[in-house]
Amino acid sequence: VLGSGWGAVALLKNIDPTLYDVSVVSPRNFFLNTPLLPGVTVGTVEARSLIEPVRALLPGKPGDASFYEAAAIAVDPNARIVRCKDESEVTAANPEFTVPYDTLVVAVGAPPNTFGTPGVREHAKFLKEVDDAIDVRRKLADLFETASLPGVPEEEQREMLSVLVVGGGPTGVEFAAELHDFLREDVPRLYPALRDKISITVVQSADHILNTYDERISKYAEEKFARDGIRILTNRRVTNVAATHASVMCKKTKATEKIPFGVCVWSTGLGTTPLVSSIIAAAGQPRRRAVSVDKYLQVRGISPRGSAYALGDCADVKSKAASGGELLDKADELFKRADVDENGAVDKGEFVNILKTLEESYPQIATLTKGAADGALHDILSRFDDDGDGSLDRREFRRAMAEADSRLASHPATAQVANQQGEYLARELNARGRARRNGRVTAEYPAPTKPFEYVHLGSFATLGGERAALDTRGSPLPLDFVSRGAGTMVLWYGVYFSNCVSWRNKAMVVLDWTKKGVWGRDSSRV
Amino acid sequence: VLGSGWGAVALLKNIDPTLYDVSVVSPRNFFLNTPLLPGVTVGTVEARSLIEPVRALLPGKPGDASFYEAAAIAVDPNARIVRCKDESEVTAANPEFTVPYDTLVVAVGAPPNTFGTPGVREHAKFLKEVDDAIDVRRKLADLFETASLPGVPEEEQREMLSVLVVGGGPTGVEFAAELHDFLREDVPRLYPALRDKISITVVQSADHILNTYDERISKYAEEKFARDGIRILTNRRVTNVAATHASVMCKKTKATEKIPFGVCVWSTGLGTTPLVSSIIAAAGQPRRRAVSVDKYLQVRGISPRGSAYALGDCADVKSKAASGGELLDKADELFKRADVDENGAVDKGEFVNILKTLEESYPQIATLTKGAADGALHDILSRFDDDGDGSLDRREFRRAMAEADSRLASHPATAQVANQQGEYLARELNARGRARRNGRVTAEYPAPTKPFEYVHLGSFATLGGERAALDTRGSPLPLDFVSRGAGTMVLWYGVYFSNCVSWRNKAMVVLDWTKKGVWGRDSSRV
Ligand SMILES: Cc1cc2nc3c(=O)[nH]c(=O)nc-3n(C[C@H](O)[C@H](O)[C@H](O)COP(=O)(O)OP(=O)(O)OC[C@H]3O[C@@H](n4cnc5c(N)ncnc54)[C@H](O)[C@@H]3O)c2cc1C
Ligand SMILES: Cc1cc2nc3c(=O)[nH]c(=O)nc-3n(C[C@H](O)[C@H](O)[C@H](O)COP(=O)(O)OP(=O)(O)OC[C@H]3O[C@@H](n4cnc5c(N)ncnc54)[C@H](O)[C@@H]3O)c2cc1C
Known part of the structure; x- marks a missing residue:
């Protein structure tokens, strides 16, 4: 199993370790509960509460399954081996090694996409990994502290306290909302003098923010943001990011303006890891963002069928027919x-x-x-x-x-999809393993039993101030299919709570929410 | 007030904000509960549980007192101003500014001392600030993960998993003990294959570890460590630190041996910050590690008396007579x-x-x-x-x-001393402020009322495995003056619990202890 995110962990939690000898390779030795990540940037939840050591999630008793903290760098589907490399700070004299497999599951996710925009990697922050969120939190604390120093001209304070969010999808919107909650709930107590000098701008290339959601949700979110004083610039594209400002071009007029920022959070879409590109090439697939798989999640072009699967953000389940x-x-x-x-x-x-x-x-x-x-x-x-x-x-x-x-x-690149795919594949592999153990089949890779079916449970977005929006179009839930407002937030708490992978995670997240309620957020620059 | 550590915070919690206009300058915008820091290296407690934002500790209502996140770089006792500089990542165009004062309190602590040993700053880790402990924790996680990779020769594994602790004082001993607890309680579950490949070595320049404690405590600690398989090398000095080994010289034979390590934690003593050196110079004091103060904590050599105080690790309260x-x-x-x-x-x-x-x-x-x-x-x-x-x-x-x-x-450089000094000085300054407000005195700096007296409540050291030692020689506690063993650990929990500066801190530390008890420590590399 390559990866330790939503897809991989759903598989690990459901695979039967008496049927398979499981090895997991990932450069990150923990699972990350991404949906709660925006809250880490302001301290609504703590980073540690969103993670769970992979080793605690391995199937079976300690020692049954193996975990290797390294990046997979290439797959040889003929020899059925994965080449890996330890890319962390501490490495052995020889940081490379290979892991053989009978069945490969690629669940390596997808990195942020900068669309080649100059300056993004140098000057903007992503919101993808836990270190990204910690980074944003430290930076925000540093900006607030610097703006509080004596003698900083108001103009400079306002520039420092401008937050630019590039991307009006759920992650960007949720970050803006978390930030606004922080401004409303904690800044008056911690930085009373800075209250009116803070601004938040969201740049979105489409007509509306949350444009993959129902229109009513987009509208509700835009209205709420307008009331909160969050500026939304639609139909604009960021063409360049410098140290303290971004160039933003209007898609219609082609006019460019400069927007100063203290911190710029980039959250526009998904790219491709080098490993995924190499798998696409090895499978002889046309170059695309994600690995093309069939409806059983088998990687197209790799034989024998059933020896390699891909799922989650790195997989594209679009069937050829459709x-x-x-x-x-x-x-x-x-x-x-x-x-x-x-x-x-x-x-x-x-x-x-x-x-x-x-x-x-x-x-x-x-x-x-x-x-x-x-x-x-x-x-x-x-x-x-x-x-x-x-x-x-x-x-x-x-x-x-x-x-x-x-x-x-395209199945959306969400935790929901990755999770269901992981669960599905574990069921499939367990069935296959049992059939082979019982001698019911003799083929090394028997045919899959039933295709993956995605059950869409709805899309959530938190909008700050205990408001959320839920889009359950296409979902079997007994709910109005578009729901907005405070009641939805209660639902949100419920859903995210049940999303946490372990009881430990659940307890920690609830404690964080309680802590925040009682003592407010913590402004320490750590 | 310069600093946001034990001394400064004790003062801030007790000063009357109606009598003084309080400004605090510190490069760290939080208080750190140092005694629990060794536990952060292995995840017994979380870093965030040991810190408290300074802004939450400022006296009065939000806005009454000011906090500036910057380092004081020089004091002009004649003009009564402090020159400050924002040394963090984000700075204003002009990172320097000055803060005027009537009364100055210097509580800037003391940095670790490398005694000029080459390689320490590059290759060893300190255990002084919260980032140090986080750093050690990440490094340990990285080492364990790397040693778990396939094909790492056993020799290399053993070198990686060698932990070298330089300094046999309470911090070094407590770190070694925490690490041993981690090995005993969590490694079998998380890294079963590495169990027997880990070693801990403590290098101490004196005859015994914990040599400032009662001999019986030293002995008890040495015996416990021997049982635990922690190697203690006494009468040795580290003369050089390289990337993966240290040179250790026997003080008697002058023979030098090389000790390989995966991580080296350096905790040998205290040095002097540039600010403290400059205050010593400005006050015309002979060059020493710490600022010399009289029994009222007034900085010797600065006039008017009562305009500048120093306390905590940066102050030396040795009276001239003694x-x-x-x-x-x-x-x-x-x-x-x-x-x-x-x-x-x-x-x-x-x-x-x-x-x-x-x-x-x-x-x-x-x-x-x-x-x-x-x-x-x-x-x-x-x-x-x-x-x-x-x-x-x-x-x-x-x-x-x-x-x-x-x-x-020398009053020992402990949190206990700094805390009592901070409380003492707040009482003194409050008395002075009240006397002036009531018109009972007219002098700008009236004479102090009574000298600082240190009440030694005993020295604790945790030794791992729910064992601790307590040395209450010279303390007014109704306790045997040297206590060791499991009962003492209960006392330790009690003392550290009451040491936490706020209810928030207390709750968080108790939750961490509970979490550790229920789920074990978290091995994630974050
Ligand atoms: C801030 C944020 C908020 C989100 N909110 C939501 C939400 O509210 N609802 C929702 O449904 N979805 C949400 N998502 C999307 C969701 O997180 C992803 O769709 C989901 O994580 C995809 O799962 P995955 O297993 O494919 O990849 P990931 O969870 O990203 O995991 C990929 C794993 O692969 C590892 N890896 C990377 N490269 C390699 C390599 N070369 N070799 C081995 N391993 C490798 C990574 O370390 C990681 O462990 C959010 C995402 C973000 C970033
Ligand atoms: C790991 C560890 C464990 C310990 N365990 C114990 C224990 O169990 N019991 C005990 O009694 N003691 C213990 N100590 C010792 C104790 O922490 C110190 O004695 C105590 O912190 C001293 O308090 P202080 O206020 O003088 O300095 P500190 O608490 O170190 O605070 C100094 C402050 O000054 C700030 N500062 C630094 N430079 C500047 C500058 N230029 N301008 C402005 N501000 C500046 C720092 O950021 C910090 O906020 C331990 C120490 C460590 C490191």
Whole structure:
């Protein structure tokens, strides 16, 4: 198993160690509960509360499974070995070694993507690993302390206390929200003189922040941020990052302005690790961001099938048959097929019928209907019925098709997906192992039993001030599919709580939340 | 107030903010509970649990007192200003500024002393600041992980897993003990294969470890370490530190051997900060490690008296009258005076008499007799009565005098002393402030009311495995003056618990201890 993140750990927690001899290779000897990471930047939770030593998560008794703290640097699928290298500060005289495998699981995640923007690595901070968050926290503390020194001109104070967030996705938004909570709840107590000199700006390249969520959520978030005084610049791209300012270009007018910052947090998208590129090459796949896998998560192009899997952020489960836009391309034709009474609108009955017809050839339809009983299919229609007339016109129908496409086109790069994939693969591998042990099959790599199916439980985003938004479109939860506000925050606490990988983690996170409630956040520069 | 450590914080917690306009300057924006620091190296307690933001400790309401995160770099006692410089990563365009004062309190502590040994700063780790301990923890995790990689030769594993502790004082001993606890309690679970490849060596320049404690404690500690397999090399000095080994010279034979290490922790004594050197120079004092102060903690040589104080590790409260070795110099003469019946031995009655006679002119005698009723003076004699014959021969008497000298000669550089000095000075300054406010005095710097008196509550050292030692010689506690073993550990928990500066700290430390008890220590490299 390569990696110790969401995907790898879900696998490790479910694999049967009596069937497999498990070795884990990762440069990070702990699991990181990423969804809570933005809170570390201001001390809502402590870094240590979000991590769990991998060794404590290994299956079986101590010594049954092995963990190697190193980076995998290349895979040889023919010889079935992984070349590894210890890239940490302390290394043995020979930092390289190889690990042989029968079955390989690649769960190495994806690094942040700078899109080649100059200056990002030098001057901006990412928000991906635990050290990134600690770094941002230290930097913020340092900025607040420096701005508090005697004789610093107000102009300089304001520049230092400008926080620039590049990327209006959930991570950027959650960081901005955490920061705003800190300003509101703790700054008056800790730095009373700085209160009015702080500004937060979010730069987003799309039309709206949280643009992968339901529009209502985007809007709710934008309104809340506006009330909180968080500036949102949409349709802008950062073209350059210098030590204390970024150049931001308006995508329409092409005009560029300079935005000064004390700290710039970069959170725009995912890139590719060198290892993933090399696996893509070894498998003879076309160059892309992620490793292409089939619906059983088997790496395409590597034989024997079943010897190599990939999952999580480094894997792309888009099936060949359902490449993006397929349904949308045919939307008008499908609309005609659906509109049996030719009244120019698809009513409830017609909609249910066409979904059922399409379901078999277009797996993406399942992401719309998933888990919905016949009665509930009505609800699906109403999701797209913007004018509320009980049926879908051509435009509304197109939106339904587009959404089904977009759902399948790429499973989102989330912990939710990685976690389900890890659990799925453990079940598959356990079944295979048992079948071989019982002598029911003799092939080294028997055929998989059933494909991976993603159950979308909804997308959360915290917005600060005990407000959150939840988008459960396509989820089987008995909930309104778009929920916003304070009640949602309670749900959020619940979900993140149950997300923590161990009881230790759970207890620590709850204690952190309690601590914050009782004593406020800690401003120490550590 | 310069500093945010034990001395400064004790002052801040007790000063009356209605009488003074308090400004605090320190490069560290938090207080650090040093006695628990060795535990951070292995995760017995978390770094954050030992710190408390200074801003939360400032007297009065938010905004009443100021904190500036910067280093004081020079004091001008005539102009009464402190020059400061922000030495952190983020600085304003002009990182220097000055702070005027009426009354200055210097509590800047003392840095580790390398005694000029080459290689220490490059290759060894200190155990002084919180980042040092975090550093050691990361390094240890890295070493254990690297030693666990496939194909590392056993020889190399053993070298990596050698821990070298330079200095057999309480910090070095406590670190060795914490590490041994980690090896015993957590390594079997986390790194079962490495169990027998780990070694700990303590190098001490004196005859015994813990040589400032009672001999029985030294002995108890040495025996416990021997049982635990911790190697103690006494009468040796480290003459050079390289990347993976240190050269150790036997003080007697002058023979040098090389000791390989994976990590070397250096904890041998205290040095002088540049600021302290410059204050010593400005006050016209002879060059020494610490600022010389009188019994009111006023810096000698700075006028007006009462405008500058120093306390804690950076201050030397040795009074001129009692400079070191005074009693020892006269020991033979005093022995003659004491031995009234001229039988060549000082019996109990004679000893009590001479102590009473000397008490007035030699304040150091009080550190022996302190708080002891007449009956208890017998106990004092027995402390030095090595052959147990009920009286002191010439050699035994000398030892008593030497000890009295050494006690006063230098208040030990401990948190206990710094804390009491801070509390004392706050009381003094409050009295002065009140007297001036009531118009009872008009002088800007009225004379101090009473001198500082140190109440020694005993010296603790933890030895691992829930064992501790306590030396309460000279303490007014109703306790056996030397206590060792498991019961003492309970006391230790109690003392350290009450040492935590805030309820937040207390709660966090107790939670850490609980966490460790339930889940073991966390091996994550963070
Ligand atoms: C700040 C933040 C907030 C997020 N919030 C949410 C959220 O609220 N909800 C949600 O569903 N998702 C969220 N995500 C996304 C989620 O974290 C990722 O989708 C998820 O971690 C992907 O899991 P993974 O196992 O593929 O990769 P990761 O969890 O990133 O793990 C990758 C692992 O591979 C290791 N690795 C890297 N290179 C190598 C190598 N060469 N060899 C061996 N190992 C290697 C890494 O050290 C790591 O252990 C968030 C992400 C971030 C950064
Ligand atoms: C690992 C360890 C364990 C210990 N265990 C014990 C124990 O069990 N019992 C005990 O009694 N003692 C113990 N001690 C000793 C104790 O910590 C010190 O004696 C005590 O901290 C001294 O207090 P202080 O206020 O003088 O200095 P410190 O607490 O060291 O504080 C000095 C402060 O001054 C600041 N400073 C430094 N330079 C400047 C500058 N130029 N300008 C402004 N500020 C500056 C520092 O940032 C710091 O805030 C231990 C020490 C260590 C390192």
